[in-house]
Amino acid sequence: MTDINRRTFLRAAAVGGAATFGGTLVGCGSSGGSASGKTTVTYWDSYVSQAGWVDNEIKLFQKANPKITIKKTTQVSDKYDNLLSLAFRSSNAPDIFMLPKTPTLPTQVTNGWLDPLNTWATKDWQSGFPAGSFTEGIDVFNGKVYTAPFSGAGPSLQLYVHNGIFKQAGLTNSDGSVKLPQTWDDIGKFASIVRSKTKADGLGFGNADNVILEWWADILVRGAGSPGGMASAGVDSADYRVGRWTYDTDRNYADAVNLILQWKKKGYFYPNSMSISDEQARAFFEQGKFGMTIGGVWNQPEWTSHKFTDYSLVTLPSPSGTPQALYYGPPGGSFVAINAKSKVADAAWKWFDWLYGDAAGKRWVADGQGLSAHPDANDPSKVTFKPFAAYVGMSKYAVVGPQPTIKNPDAAKVTLGTVKPDHNDVLAGLYTGQLGNVHSALSELAGRRNKSLDDGIKAAKAQGAKVSRDDFTFADWDILKPYTTKPNS
């Protein structure tokens, strides 16, 4: 038996302490290796309803790469941008992360947040994506690739119909399928029938976070032929045909808002719609409290997880029944990027590559999460879930739109200042009756947004950028067709 003297004890304690603290530090730190040779890659996203797909991908990835551990953190979506920004400021940013909306991607590149991927994202790797996927000003800056497109283009918003409620209301075709509203009038008429023949309300939404009313306006005005819609981010909500916001001159906006107000006045909307959140509205729709709601494809996995699948969907209901404008997106796209200061960039790239892989894309589509950037993953015949197949069938309503940053890369230096009251505020003001005059409210909003762009251009010019309003104007744009933006056109 060996006697333990004081010195031996202290040495053992020191070793034990170091091991304990070492372990703790690995747990707290952003990333790193360990004595076992395992590398930990920290990963952030704001995917809540898509968490099942992410978790499954992590499981499969770790099985294929046993020496790499992905430490996922999902931040709440409305705080994600702020939290990531704070993480960068305090040097605690994750190794790989979902790109935030703010600051804009060019600003993130300028700030040195993102690692250029050209070492790994070679031309050969890029060839696995459709042509035009890597575009200067979108996911490539100064010739360096920083991210890649992940999702395929699809209509951002859809009008969801509760089949059970519609059947109760007798809104069925001769074959027993539910009647789907195709026009603005259909929506009002069906809402009225649902209200009179069932205990449910016709329409519903959850605007507690002040972000949902714009969805209603957006889907209606696009259907009527206003390509800027109302829910697009930043300058994309302008009408690129004239390079300005046209809420004051395009009557579709006032018509759509007046229609919403008319539906409210007639009592078609679930009366607590302004007090409940979008999450609650999703649950209430599922419970049959209202017959129609507007949302995105992200609703579907959550409803499926609750075994609620008895619903249908349409997009872009319009005054005539034929959409006069579509949803538009860039030719490339973005999803995740690697932290420029990551100490485990190679391992982070492996996870990046896995997420962007064809197999992960197929699982994304099969899971009903959305469309993949890889077209072969979007095979509707392989989609067995009817509502999601309906969404895949709507992909024709999303096309490539004009891109100011391709026309003039300096356009990326234009940042829009905060517009207050913004479109959500104005819509809430009109809906609650605090603003009485639709036309003047929309005109003032257009004025504020246009001034914001003018100020942004002025500020960019002061910083040396060569940019003007013309860079945001695409007079030759046919809004029903894909648009190819030519550099310096």
Next chain:
Amino acid sequence: MAIAQARQRAWSARWSYVYLAPMMVLLVGFIVYPIVASLGYTLYRWNGIGDPSEFVGLGNFRQITHDSIFWHAVEHTFVFAAFVVPIQLVLALALALVLNNRKLRFASFYRTLYFLPVVTSAAVMGVVIQLLISNFGDKINSILLTLHVIDHHVDWLAQPHFAFAIIIAVGIWHTFGYNLVYFLAGLQTIPEDLYEAARMDGAGRRAQFWHITIPMLRGVGVVILILAIIGTFQIFDIVQIITGGGPYFATEVVNTYIYHLAFGGANATAVQPDVGLASAASFFYGLLLIAFSAIQVVVLRSLVRRRSQGVVAA
């Protein structure tokens, strides 16, 4: 000679300085420095990332003072204070008088009960209230409609007056316990002899309250009043959680206004947050509060002076 005396005095009080040091470090680090630092930011248009570079001079202050939403937020903050402070203080005093009754059984239990909201996070209370209203809005409406309290369905957080009333009610409930405890402490410092002497002189309960309790509570009452006013001017979390300042800024208070400028609203569109503008709003609001406090001090001093002149004249 004087320097030597000062040194000796400082040395003899060295432990006081040692004990004060940690608090001073925290105060300088987290209060004084941010105030001084934010003053520089007020002169820039800055999104909070990297170093500020776009100098706008006093433009941010000009924008704030011309922004009607800011002035509405100031108005809402003062209206909140105008409702919360008097209601809360009257209720707290009334309950403190009841709980100060030595014959009351389980007084400690009641004190704990009324103090519980204070130790509960305002954010948690806000979330609970928001969920209650949104999940049970229908049931609340049907009960009130049955009782004929309302004649039509109310979307509680969509109607400015109701939304603001809910925030005021939660504000009163949340910090009510503090004032109760302060008043209780004040009541317990009033010598029982005074009441005994008053009773011997034939004073009734009402006379004892007006001529002994209220005058004896004046000192602590002023402190409670000032603390309550300061507390209400700091209102943020309850508003942010329950309404986010909406609908259409109907419940926007200055602190949520500043927060929305600095970090954007819930609707994170691709616009840049403006920390410079938020700093200017914050600084300007600070100046407004200093001016308000100065007026408060002048009024209180003048009241005290008038009262002491009255006593001398009598």
